[in-house]
Amino acid sequence: MHLQTVFIRFYKSFNFDYLLQVQKENKKENIRYPWDDIDGKFYPYVRIPIDPKVTTIVGANESGKTHLLSAIRKGITGKEIQYEDFCRYS
Numbered sequence: 091m092h093l094q095t096v097f098i099r100f101y102k103s104f105n106f107d108y109l110l111q112v113q114k115e116n117k118k119e120n121i122r123y124p125w126d127d128i129d130g131k132f133y134p135y136v137r138i139p140i141d142p143k144v145t146t147i148v149g150a151n152e153s154g155k156t157h158l159l160s161a162i163r164k165g166i167t168g169k170e171i172q173y174e175d176f177c178r179y180s
Contacts, residue, residue: 092142093162097135100176102157104136 098104126134138158147155164171 093140096138096140096158096162096165098138098158098161098165099133099135101161102175102177103154104157104161104177 122132122134126132147158149155160175164175
C-alpha cells in the first residue's frame with residue numbers, strides 16, 4: 091500500500107487559515123466534502139497529495155516540512171498524539 095494523499099485538520103501549522111491562503115494564491119474555489127463539516131460548520135482538511143517519485147521535502151524555514159512528516163507518522167501509528175499537536179488557532 092502506498093500513501094497517496096495526506097488529510098490533515100487542526101494539526102500544528104496545517105489549519106483552515108493555511109488552506110484559505112493557499113487557495114487564494116492558486117485562485118481555487120473551496121470544494122466541500124461531507125467530512126469537512128462539523129456541526130454544520132466548514133472545517134476542511136488540508137489535502138496534500140503525495141507523489142510516489144518524491145523522496146525529499148524541500149521548503150523554507152518554518153514552512154511545515156517537519157509538521158507534515160510528524161502528521162504522517164502520527165496518523166499511521168496513532169501514537170504520541172498530544173494536546174500540543176493541535177493548532178492553537180483552531
